[in-house]
Amino acid sequence: MKHSKQTLKGERFFRHDLNLYVNRETEAFSLSQHAHEFIELAYVMEGKGFHYVESEVERISPGQLFVIPIGVSHVFRPASADVAKEPLIIYNCIFTPELIESIIPFVIDKPIITFMEELKEEGLRYYSVSDIDAAMEKLFLSLYQEYSLQQSGSSTYLNSLFLQLIVTMYRFKHNEIKALPSKQDRFMQVLLYIEQNYAMELTLSHLTEKFQWSERHLQRLFKQHTNQSYHNYLQSIRIRKSCEQLRNSQFKISRIAESVGYKDINTFIGLFKRMIGQTPSSYRQQFK
Structure with a gap:
């Protein structure tokens, strides 16, 4: 160009x-x-x-x-x-x-x-x-x-x-x-992988197989570097991504839930309300 x-x-x-x-x-x-x-x-x-x-x-x-x-x-x-x-x-x-x-x-x-x-x-x-x-x-x-x-x-x-x-x-x-310590560098790769693949059925055992760390060690790293368990960390990313879509698209809530990794709409709504403090519909209404 x-x-x-x-x-x-x-x-x-x-x-x-x-x-x-x-x-x-x-x-x-x-x-x-x-x-x-x-x-x-x-x-x-x-x-x-x-x-x-x-x-x-x-x-x-x-x-x-x-x-x-x-x-x-x-x-x-x-x-x-x-x-x-x-x-x-x-x-x-x-x-x-x-x-x-x-x-x-x-x-x-x-x-x-x-x-x-x-x-x-x-x-x-x-x-x-x-x-x-x-x-x-x-x-x-x-x-x-x-x-x-x-x-x-x-x-x-x-x-x-x-x-x-x-x-x-x-x-x-x-x-x-600068050259990062290898363990810290590898864990950053784990975080990046989750950020890019959060919608998958992303289990802790899947990560241990891909990154060659034990489940116990990965859980310890999540607590140390994110102050959350792996499960809570993944949920927070999925809910954050759903918030983006609720703000910026007109997709149905069921479609958004599925796109971030939740096949059951009621599970998604319950989790969203617990983490954000309101339902997905109420959250979306603020940005209209």
């Missing part, structure tokens, strides 16, 4: 009192490849597709965060032309170098300060980091909700969420660069 030299201006997005903008976008084919005079953090929330960056292209999938520096040309494209059936949903957090400068005085960790300073640089190469345990996903959802439904103190709260996101990005990027 030949990339455009179009540059998006910050004045198109930023309010006069806030150097931050958050949106949820269902990608299509209307926007041309473009650069911008601000920094963009783009999180793949749902669907699959492609990311064109300068003269490169790569496949993308949920749980990837892309850091797009000032001046870098890019665009997202869905995998299918039928975006109604196969949407590619991206959450964007864009911000100015001035936002970083205003927050740095409140940061006391020198590596984080250096990381934030680097984000402001023009000419920095784009990169991506992978989300583990949906840590960044939760922050993007909170950012979007706070930005869309602003209340008193929203600017302060948005800045605090933004700083949490920056620190989380740093941790993931740092862990991808």
Whole structure:
């Protein structure tokens, strides 16, 4: 794809009192490849597709965060032309170098300060980091909700969420660069596998066979690293994924239940109510 030299201006997005903008976008084919005079953090929330960056292209999938520096040309494209059936949903957090400068005085960790300073640089190469345990996903959802439904103190709260996101990005990027202890690295692969295959009949014995760990040892690792049993961890992912569909689709609740791994609708509704505090129907009604 030949990339455009179009540059998006910050004045198109930023309010006069806030150097931050958050949106949820269902990608299509209307926007041309473009650069911008601000920094963009783009999180793949749902669907699959492609990311064109300068003269490169790569496949993308949920749980990837892309850091797009000032001046870098890019665009997202869905995998299918039928975006109604196969949407590619991206959450964007864009911000100015001035936002970083205003927050740095409140940061006391020198590596984080250096990381934030680097984000402001023009000419920095784009990169991506992978989300583990949906840590960044939760922050993007909170950012979007706070930005869309602003209340008193929203600017302060948005800045605090933004700083949490920056620190989380740093941790993931740092862990991808250094050599992790083999046991920790293997367990992260277990978590990633569950995140990608949660709808399957995913038993603990299946994981022990695939990753060559005993059930007892895996249970101990889940308690140590997630503070949950394996069973509860899998349930939490399935319910979180069902919440995404309830917010963003009109699928029947029975279809959603089956798509996240529950064949019995009553089991799903009972579990959803216990974990979320309301029925799936009541939860969906909030987002209409």
